Amino acid sequence: MEAFINHRGLVAPLDRANVDTDAIIPKQFLKSIKRTGFGPNLFDEWRYLDHGEPGQDCSRRPLNPDFVLNQDRYQGASILLARRNFGCGSSREHAPWALLDFGIRALVAPSYADIFYNNSFKNGLLPVVLPEETVDRLFQAVETSPGYTLEVDLPAQVVRTPEGEELAFGIDEFRKHMLLEGLDEIGLTLQHADAIRAYEQRRRTEAPWLFAAREGSGT
Amino acid sequence: MSGKTLYDKLWDSHVVRNNPDGTAIIYIDRHLVHEVTSPQAFEGLRLADRRPWRIDANLAVADHNVPTTDRSAGISDPVSRLQVDTLDSNCRTYGITEFDMNDPRQGIVHVIGPEQGATLPGMTVVCGDSHTSTHGALGALAQGIGTSEVEHVLATQTLVQQKSRSMLVRVNGELGPGVTAKDMVLAIIGRIGTAGGTGYAIEFGGDAIRSLSMEGRMTVCNMAIEAGARCGLIAVDDVTIEYFRGRPFAPRGELWERAVAYWRTLHSDADAEFERVVELDAATIEPQVSWGTSPEMVAPVGGKVPNPFSETDDTRRQSIARALDYMALEPETPITDIPVDKVFIGSCTNSRIEDLRAAAEVIRGRRVADSVRLAMVVPGSGLVKRAAEAEGLDRVFLDAGFEWREPGCSMCLAMNADRLEPGERCASTSNRNFEGRQGQGGRTHLVSPPMAAAAAIAGHFVDVRTF
Ligand code: SF4
Numbered sequence: 139m140e141a142f143i144n145h146r147g148l149v150a151p152l153d154r155a156n157v158d159t160d161a162i163i164p165k166q167f168l169k170s171i172k173r174t175g176f177g178p179n180l181f182d183e184w185r186y187l188d189h190g191e192p193g194q195d196c197s198r199r200p201l202n203p204d205f206v207l208n209q210d211r212y213q214g215a216s217i218l219l220a221r222r223n224f225g226c227g228s229s230r231e232h233a234p235w236a237l238l239d240f241g242i243r244a245l246v247a248p249s250y251a252d253i254f255y256n257n258s259f260k261n262g263l264l265p266v267v268l269p270e271e272t273v274d275r276l277f278q279a280v281e282t283s284p285g286y287t288l289e290v291d292l293p294a295q296v297v298r299t300p301e302g303e304e305l306a307f308g309i310d311e312f313r314k315h316m317l318l319e320g321l322d323e324i325g326l327t328l329q330h331a332d333a334i335r336a337y338e339q340r341r342r343t344e345a346p347w348l349f350a351a352r353e354g355s356g357t
Numbered sequence: 358m359s360g361k362t363l364y365d366k367l368w369d370s371h372v373v374r375n376n377p378d379g380t381a382i383i384y385i386d387r388h389l390v391h392e393v394t395s396p397q398a399f400e401g402l403r404l405a406d407r408r409p410w411r412i413d414a415n416l417a418v419a420d421h422n423v424p425t426t427d428r429s430a431g432i433s434d435p436v437s438r439l440q441v442d443t444l445d446s447n448c449r450t451y452g453i454t455e456f457d458m459n460d461p462r463q464g465i466v467h468v469i470g471p472e473q474g475a476t477l478p479g480m481t482v483v484c485g486d487s488h489t490s491t492h493g494a495l496g497a498l499a500q501g502i503g504t505s506e507v508e509h510v511l512a513t514q515t516l517v518q519q520k521s522r523s524m525l526v527r528v529n530g531e532l533g534p535g536v537t538a539k540d541m542v543l544a545i546i547g548r549i550g551t552a553g554g555t556g557y558a559i560e561f562g563g564d565a566i567r568s569l570s571m572e573g574r575m576t577v578c579n580m581a582i583e584a585g586a587r588c589g590l591i592a593v594d595d596v597t598i599e600y601f602r603g604r605p606f607a608p609r610g611e612l613w614e615r616a617v618a619y620w621r622t623l624h625s626d627a628d629a630e631f632e633r634v635v636e637l638d639a640a641t642i643e644p645q646v647s648w649g650t651s652p653e654m655v656a657p658v659g660g661k662v663p664n665p666f667s668e669t670d671d672t673r674r675q676s677i678a679r680a681l682d683y684m685a686l687e688p689e690t691p692i693t694d695i696p697v698d699k700v701f702i703g704s705c706t707n708s709r710i711e712d713l714r715a716a717a718e719v720i721r722g723r724r725v726a727d728s729v730r731l732a733m734v735v736p737g738s739g740l741v742k743r744a745a746e747a748e749g750l751d752r753v754f755l756d757a758g759f760e761w762r763e764p765g766c767s768m769c770l771a772m773n774a775d776r777l778e779p780g781e782r783c784a785s786t787s788n789r790n791f792e793g794r795q796g797q798g799g800r801t802h803l804v805s806p807p808m809a810a811a812a813a814i815a816g817h818f819v820d821v822r823t824f
Contacts, residue, residue, distance in 0.1 A: 171396035229487040231503035260505035312378040347608035
């Protein structure tokens with residue numbers, strides 16, 4: 139996984155609540171068996187005027203001029219400002235993959251859905267939680283000042299505004315550490331392989347039916 | 358000290374190790390695998406030169422992409438076919454049990470798990486699919502995970518997690534006639550909102566939950582994720598235990614007796630404390646119809662579509678206005694004035710035998726309205742389909758003008774050929790009414806199977822209790 143330490147970037151505001159993962163990356167693109175290449179189809183139904191299908195050349199499709207990420211002033215944005223309960227719905231990890239592939243490195247919102255929040259960390263995408271009033275204020279700032287950037291500083295756990303204001307955010311120690319180091323979580327867990335084996339052995343005696351997995355083998 | 362919740366008991370019995378940072382390594386008893394969220398995980402394993410930790414803990418099935426029409430010619434969409442073929446070949450390579458597309462036991466992953474007894478009370482169950490919460494109805498700790506976690510579970514048989522907070526949703530009293538588990542869970546989501554359960558494990562309790570069948574309980578837990586909770590739970594009782602007797606993967610003989618003795622302990626202690634408690638009175642719940650683009654946007658069938666101008670919170674007002682615009686509905690339209698173009702009875706929420714019986718009951722001897730372009734029933738599994746045919750339910754649906762299809766996810770998410778066209782309005786027994794969920798530009802109204810059936814006959818929503 140790619141590490142996340144510090145990132146300054148242009149902010150794009152997505153002003154709607156409960157943005158679901160079906161909207162972030164519609165299902166027809168989930169047929170891919172790869173982790174990359176989802177960027178051109180990020181927010182596909184909002185971003186283009188036609189119906190998107192896998193394998194199209196997206197550079198030739200008609201863009202929806204009203205959609206925020208299509209506006210000139212937000213080209214090259216790498217921080218997405220969003221509203222409450224961002225990423226609700228399906229567990230598809232294609233949602234963080236698509237955001238990253240598009241070039242988004244950090245999100246700022248008042249809250250996220252659990253599975254999406256978790257999936258983001260696994261991919262080096264940092265979902266920052268700030269209070270609703272602060273997010274409101276940032277929406278106003280972004281809209282009134284073209285070229286508005288933010289700096290997300292993970293070690294210090296602050297978001298810095300261009301005026302130098304520091305907005306503190308919370309994050310679990312575990313997730314922070316994994317992101318800062320870009321660690322392979324499977325490798326870390328496998329350091330405890332003996333504990334897993336010991337647990338399994340104990341459970342085989344305590345609850346043997348859990349290990350009689352094949353059909354009819356419980357007899 | 359207060360007693361333990363059901364969630365505490367399930368969690369505690371699966372902790373492999375408590376990490377110093379407050380997370381824990383949790384052992385996973387059953388991993389369900391489907392074609393959409395697994396290919397990248399298997400690829401990750403291969404790239405890191407790792408093997409699955411415990412092959413027999415996995416059970417795979419193709420469900421999201423499969424056609425619901427004649428399958429003898431295979432899948433015609435090459436992209437869908439590649440995904441299903443990839444699952445088949447990964448399962449073959451590692452020796453994972455798979456119900457392939459033509460297996461008589463094939464079906465939606467959350468229908469076949471309990472049906473086979475492959476998911477059992479007391480287990481930890483995961484799947485790369487958010488509706489894994491369904492299996493919580495059995496008294497299992499069941500959670501949806503992303504693809505990185507699918508790979509983690511394949512490689513280590515564990516997950517690294519932080520314990521959730523606990524919420525009890527208690528539904529007291531009795532549901533009225535014609536009101537189903539689906540109406541109950543829609544009413545709950547309408548009450549607490551789609552983020553109401555975020556960070557919580559929700560246990561559903563109370564008389565109204567206790568008197569539900571296993572099918573009804575699965576419907577309720579299925580939609581826990583729609584309330585933001587990664588898992589929903591219901592305590593084990595006689596209904597649970599009887600449901601599992603004789604299922605193919607369930608224990609038998611002496612092991613069955615031992616398992617049952619343990620399962621009987623799977624309930625919250627009388628003095629257990631929850632961090633949040635929500636109470637509802639079942640008798641006040643009417644059949645529900647969703648009118649918007651989020652499952653919390655529901656109204657009782659006797660009600661009206663809301664008016665955004667009566668909402669004071671800005672974000673909510675905008676959400677309502679946007680939803681009405683997408684749904685092409687005027688504020689304050691009576692729910693029963695909303696016409697439907699298509700009707701879908703299926704999905705992991707409502708495609709079990711009891712759901713099909715309840716829908717058939719409404720339809721028997723009637724005809725689908727001429728204005729309805731397509732009404733379809735997609736059973737949750739091959740076994741549900743055969744059971745329904747043995748009871749003659751297929752005839753009831755076919756005679757009324759419904760299509761009777763092969764099992765799979767189908768128009769719940771429209772990854773196969775079954776979908777809404779732009780602007781089409783659907784009465785659907787599925788779980789998500791997001792924009793474009795059932796096809797780009799499609800408009801979904803979430804309802805129970807009897808309500809969907811009645812809408813098919815009438816051509817618009819009607820109160821099934823007086824239909
Ligand atoms: S039926 Fe729908 S919700 Fe259920 S697993 Fe399939 S796509 Fe997901």
